[in-house]
Amino acid sequence: METLDGLPDDLRVPESIPLTKLLLNKFQREASQLPSTASKSDIDSDIETVIRDVDTYIDTLVNEERLSEANFDYIDTCIQVVERLYEAYQLKVAYMKLTKAAMDDIRQVANEAADFNLNSLKQFQKNPPLGFDLTLNSYYSSIVTEESITKTVNKEPKLQRLRNIRSILENPEDPLPDHDSLDDELAVSGGKVSLKDPLSLQFLENPVRSRKCGHTYENRPILLQLRNGVTHCPISGCHFDLLVSDLVPDSLMKLRVQVFKARQLQKRRLTKLETVM
Amino acid sequence: MSSLSKTRLQEERKQWRKDHPFGFYAKPIRDKDGGLDLSQWTAGIPGKTDTIWAGATYPITITFPEEYPSKPPKIKFPEHFYHPNVYPSGTICLSILNEEQDWRPAITLKQIVLGIQELLTNPNPESPAQEPAWKAYQKDRATYIKKVKEQAKKYVNTV
Structure with missing residues (x-):
C-alpha cells in the first residue's frame, strides 16, 4: 500500500x-x-x-x-x-x-x-x-x-385464543382477561358473562356474535328476527344495526356453555353420590 | 304463538317463579278449561314505600303479541287509571314499551315491571297521556297528591 x-x-x-x-x-x-x-x-x-x-x-x-x-x-x-x-x-x-x-x-x-x-x-x-x-x-x-x-x-x-380457552375452562362465566394490557391496574374486573340467548332466554347452543357490537345471540332466533325486518341489536341500550353478514360463529361462547353445563352435571352427580352414601 | 315467543315466555315464567322483586306478582291467566294462556298475564306493581303511591299494589294486564319478543308486550292499567302517562284506556306510555322507541327484545318482564314502578313515582311531563292527572301534576300538585292517595286506597294491599 x-x-x-x-x-x-x-x-x-x-x-x-x-x-x-x-x-x-x-x-x-x-x-x-x-x-x-x-x-x-x-x-x-x-x-x-x-x-x-x-x-x-x-x-x-x-x-x-x-x-x-x-x-x-x-x-x-x-x-x-x-x-x-x-x-x-x-x-x-x-x-x-x-x-x-x-x-x-x-x-x-x-x-x-x-x-x-x-x-x-x-x-x-x-x-x-x-x-x-x-x-x-x-x-x-x-x-x-x-x-x-x-x-x-x-x-x-x-x-390470545389459547389463553381465552384456558380462562374459560377455569371460569366459564368470567369475562376474558385483557391480554393486551400489561398494566394490571387498568384491567376491569367483576361481572359475569351471560350464557343465555337474550331473545329466547335459553342457554346458547349455536351462538353467533355480531362483528359490529360484539353481542352474542343464538343463531336461529336472531336470524328469525332479522328476517322479520327488525334490524337493531336486541340488547337494550345497544344502538347498532345488524345484517346477517355481521354474524359470525362464537366458538368461545359455545365452549363457555359446554364447560358450565359439564360442571353443573358434575355437581349434581356429586350431590347424588353424597345422598346415596 | 310462534315457537320463539313460546320458549321465551316459558322461560320468563320460570325465572319469575325462581326470583322476582319484592311485593310484585305476575302470572299467566287461566282460560276457562283451566289451561294456561302464556300470552295473557296479570301482574301487580307495588307503589314505592315513602311515596304517595305506597301501601297499594296496582294491577296491570300484559298481552304478549305473536311477534314477541321482536315486538313489546302491551301493558294496561285499569281504565281511567289516574297517572299523567296513562291513557284513558289504561294503556301505559313508556318508551321501553314502544317498538318505535326503546323496546329491545332483551328487556325482561322483571325490567318492565320495575320500569313501571319507577314511572308511577316519576311521571314524564313531556308525554301527557290524559288530561286530569297531567294538568293536576303540572299546575295543582295538592289535588294531584290527594287524587293519587285516594286511588291508592282503592288498590290497598290486602296482606
Whole structure:
C-alpha cells in the first residue's frame, strides 16, 4: 500500500471495498449466529400443530363429557410453547430489521466521507469515522427490548385464543382477561358473562356474535328476527344495526356453555353420590 | 304463538317463579278449561314505600303479541287509571314499551315491571297521556297528591 503516487486524486474507492467489506463480513458473521434460523412457515406450522393438539384435546373432553376436569398443566405447557415460538420469530424479525438498518448506516457513512479514496485509505483505516464501529449488539440493545417482543407476541390472535380457552375452562362465566394490557391496574374486573340467548332466554347452543357490537345471540332466533325486518341489536341500550353478514360463529361462547353445563352435571352427580352414601 | 315467543315466555315464567322483586306478582291467566294462556298475564306493581303511591299494589294486564319478543308486550292499567302517562284506556306510555322507541327484545318482564314502578313515582311531563292527572301534576300538585292517595286506597294491599 505504498505506491499510490501517480494516480488521480479524485479516484473513488468502490463502496464495497475494502473497509465496508470488512464490516459487512463482521455483520454476516453475527447474522449467522441469530437465535433462530427457522423460517416463518416452519414456525407457523409448529404453532398450528400445538393449536390442533389443544383443539383435539378439548373435543375429546366434550365427547367424553369430561370438560369439568381439564388438565391445566397440559394447556399451560401448550401456551408456553406457542409463546416461545412467536418470540423466536419476533426476535428473528427484529434481528433482520436491525441488520439492514446497520448496513444502510455503514453505506451512508462510506458515501458521505468525500475524501475517502486510495490516498486517504490508510488514514481512514486508522481512524474510522463515527458510526463505523457499530456492531449488531449495540443496535440490538438500543431498539429491541424483551418487553417490546412480549408486547408484540401478546397481540397474536392465535395465542390470545389459547389463553381465552384456558380462562374459560377455569371460569366459564368470567369475562376474558385483557391480554393486551400489561398494566394490571387498568384491567376491569367483576361481572359475569351471560350464557343465555337474550331473545329466547335459553342457554346458547349455536351462538353467533355480531362483528359490529360484539353481542352474542343464538343463531336461529336472531336470524328469525332479522328476517322479520327488525334490524337493531336486541340488547337494550345497544344502538347498532345488524345484517346477517355481521354474524359470525362464537366458538368461545359455545365452549363457555359446554364447560358450565359439564360442571353443573358434575355437581349434581356429586350431590347424588353424597345422598346415596 | 310462534315457537320463539313460546320458549321465551316459558322461560320468563320460570325465572319469575325462581326470583322476582319484592311485593310484585305476575302470572299467566287461566282460560276457562283451566289451561294456561302464556300470552295473557296479570301482574301487580307495588307503589314505592315513602311515596304517595305506597301501601297499594296496582294491577296491570300484559298481552304478549305473536311477534314477541321482536315486538313489546302491551301493558294496561285499569281504565281511567289516574297517572299523567296513562291513557284513558289504561294503556301505559313508556318508551321501553314502544317498538318505535326503546323496546329491545332483551328487556325482561322483571325490567318492565320495575320500569313501571319507577314511572308511577316519576311521571314524564313531556308525554301527557290524559288530561286530569297531567294538568293536576303540572299546575295543582295538592289535588294531584290527594287524587293519587285516594286511588291508592282503592288498590290497598290486602296482606
